[in-house]
Amino acid sequence: MNGGTSKKSADGGIASTLSLQRIRVKADGYDHTGAYWGAGPDVFIATTRDRATEITVRAKSIADAREKATAELARKPGEARTGPREPIGGASSNKTRYEFDWRDLVMIKPVRVRVTHSRDYLGQGQDHIEVESLVPKKAPLPITDTGYRSHFLSPLDLVNDGGPVTFVTAWLDREAKSRDWQKRQTARSQGDLFQWADAQSEVSSRKRQLSAPARKPARRRPQPKP
16 A cells, blocks of 8 residues: 555645555456456555545556546536546445434434445436445434435535535435334334333343242152161
């Protein structure tokens, strides 16, 4: 892995530190692990210091990769990418992950939610959002019973809705108002309470058994010899 510091002095003067990982791609488009990236230069994965954002580019050198990654990081929503789209094995060229706690009025505990935002996932002007329950894992959400949801939308719509976290939070809050969700959540909450009561009853029963004095075995009378 090759590391380096990259600063972007575009609008806003935001400085960003990038860690670069180089993946050597052979002439047939595969790397040494057998993963296919497509024919072309080596693949570089640039990660921000907080490890929340990954920029994947193809470049002939570290300097070239750093320049491309910095330009992609500075690209504004809806702004066209400079240069042709290069194959990177189906991976997203710009991916950012967010985590937050979400809870509706019925939930006893919040759910830790991860939102992964991929820019230009299939092509220019089409972003991709992934919503996933982390803790509890695969916990139902108002927008999915499996704990995972995939959604496509335009980057400008996402910006107008306040960004990935605001968009998903509003989506969850809105769907949580449905009667179907509230009914299911109430049933789940009651089920949790019943399970807790059963567990407490079992614990109390075990304590009573442990605290009860042990009975002495009855003495057997000797039998008369024939």
